[in-house]
């Protein structure tokens with residue numbers, strides 16, 4: 001179920017700069033799809049979304065997206081971990097790296113994998129036959145009684161004729 005989207009200012013009042021520990025900033029925060037990260041920074045920095053390996057090694061030049069406007073808003077559109085670094089050489093190594101883990105809609109409860117092993121294999125076939133069975137009974141109740149009564153009447157009439165004829 002969708003919740004209200006939240007805007008997070010990265011680094012709060014400090015913003016997006018060197019000599020910060022953004023893992024401290026993300027700790028205790030819960031990010032959801034639809035939330036927005038707002039990077040505020042001065043000149044000489046960029047916000048690059050990168051792969052996990054580029055985040056770990058602080059490799060620049062392979063960014064998925066990049067912006068250097070000074071005020072970068074990035075809406076988190078998919079669950080999973082999103083990685084951001086500054087594309088200026090050396091800045092990522094000085095702390096300008098941010099990893100944000102976005103939970104899915106159902107994953108926030110923590111029970112996403114619990115339903116898998118309990119699924120039985122044979123019971124699902126019983127469910128769809130219940131609905132047509134009641135309609136068949138309603139239609140056949142009027143049509144099956146009348147032929148059997150007709151057969152009984154014919155047998156009685158035939159028996160009466162057989163005894164009354166001689």
Ligand SMILES: [Cu+2]
Nearest residue numbers: 045086088091
């Ligand atoms: Cu920078």
